[in-house]
Amino acid sequence: MRVGTYNVRGLKDSVPALVRVITAMRADVLCVQEAPRFLYWRGRRQALAEAAGMRVAAGGRLGGVSIYVGPRARVVHAEHHVLKIFLGLEIRGVAIAVVELEGVRLAVASIHLDLSPAARFHHAVEALGRLEKAAARFGAVPVVCGDVNEQSDAPTWRYLAGRLADAYAWAPRGDGMTFTAREPRKRIDGVFTGTGVRVAACGGVGAAREDLVAATDHLPVVAELIGPGTGHAPATVS
Template sequence: MPAEIRLLSYNVRSLRDDAGALARVIRAGAPDVVCVQEAPRFVGWRRRAARLGRATGLGYVSGGAPSCGTMIMSALGPVVEYAGSVTLPHTPGTHRRGLALAVLRFGTGARLAVVSCHLSLRAAERYRQAELLLERLDRLTAPRGGRGRIPGVVAGDLNDRPHGGAFRMLAGRLTDAWRQAPEGGEFTFPSAAPDRRIDAVLGTSGVEVLGCGVPEGLPGIGPEDVRRATDHLPLLARLRLPDPPRP
C-alpha cells in the first residue's frame, strides 16, 4: 500500500515570535516531516532546536547551524537513512544560505529524499542557488544498491514569486505541489496580511500530490495563533509515495 505523508514547510523566523503559538500550529498540522527555515543557527542552537522538538513531538534530523538555518525534523515513525547539510556559495554582504538534506524510510518501506531550502533575497544569487539545489537533489535521489531512483521533494522559502526566474526554473524541473493540487490558501507571506506566494513544496516524479496549501481550519488553531507564531504562514502538503520496489 503506498505511503501517504504530511509534509509541512515553515519559516519560523529564528523562534523570535510566540513559541507557544508556533508549537500549537505545527502540532495541529500533524506533520510526518517538517522542513524548517530560519531555524536556530547561532550559539545554543541545539538546545533551542531540542526545545522546539519537545514542544511539537518531533525529532531533529538534519540542519541548523551546519546548513545556515534550514532544518529537517520528523515524527518518530520514519527511519533516517541519510542526513546531511550543505552550505551554498554566497555574495559578500549577504546572508550565507544552505540546504538541510535527508533520506527517510517510512513504515511501508517507501523512501523519500527531502531538501529544506531558503534562497537568497538577490535574484542572480537566488537563481544560482536554485541550480545548485537541483544538482544536490539529483545526487540525493540517485539509485542506490541496485534500486531505482528515490522520489524527492524540495520545500522551503524561495524568496521568489511564481513568475520569478528561480521559482520558474524549479517548477520547470519539479512539480509545484500547490499548482498541481491546491488545497487551502495560496499566499504564504506575510502572516498578518498574506499577499504573495514565496514558499513552495516541489516534488520529483514518483511523488503524487494529494493536496497542498496554507492549511485552513486546523483543529484548535485560530487566526491569532497563526499571526503570532512567525511572519510566514505554514505550507502543508499531503503526498503519496510509490510502493518500494520488490527485492
C-alpha cells in the same frame, strides 16, 4: 505522507503559538527555515522539535535550515551543505534528509533562498543538484521545500517547478498565500515534488488564526503525498 515547510523567524515570536501550529501541521517531515543559528542553536532546535512531537533529522548552523521528522519517519541519511557564498549577502545552506515513509523513500531538502535574484537562482540550482545526487544514491523521490523569496511567475520558482512539480499548483487547498502571516498576499513558500509520488492536496494548515499570526511572519505549507500503489490522489507527478 505529510511533508511541510515553515519559516519560523528564529523563534523571535511566540514559541508556544509556534509549537501549536507545528503540531496542527501533523507533518511527517517538516522543513524549517530561519531555525536558530546562534547561542544554544542545537538545543533550541531540538527543544522546538520535541515540544511538537518531532525530532531533528538534519541541518547545520550556517544557513539556518533544518529538517524535523515525526515518529512514522525513518531517517536513512542526512547531510548539510553551505551554498556558494556571495560577498555581502547572507550565508545560505541546504539541509537534506532521506526518509522512509509508507514504504517510500523521500529525499527532502530544506532551502531558504536569498533576496538577490542572481544568488537566489544560483543557490536553487546548487541545492537541487545536491538533492538529486542524494536521491539517486538512495533510490528516493526528490522533494524540495522552503522559502523561495519570490512568487511563482519569477525565474527561480519557474526553474524549480520545471525540474520538479509545484505541489500546490497540482492540488491546491486554500488560496496558497504564505506571506505575511498577518496579511497574506504572496505565495513565496512551497513544496516541489519529483516523479514517484502523487499529490493529494497542498496548502495551508487548520491552526487557529491567532496562533498563525503570533507564531512567525510566514504561514506554513503542507503537502499530502501518496506513493505508488497506496491509494488514489487527484494529481499525479510525472
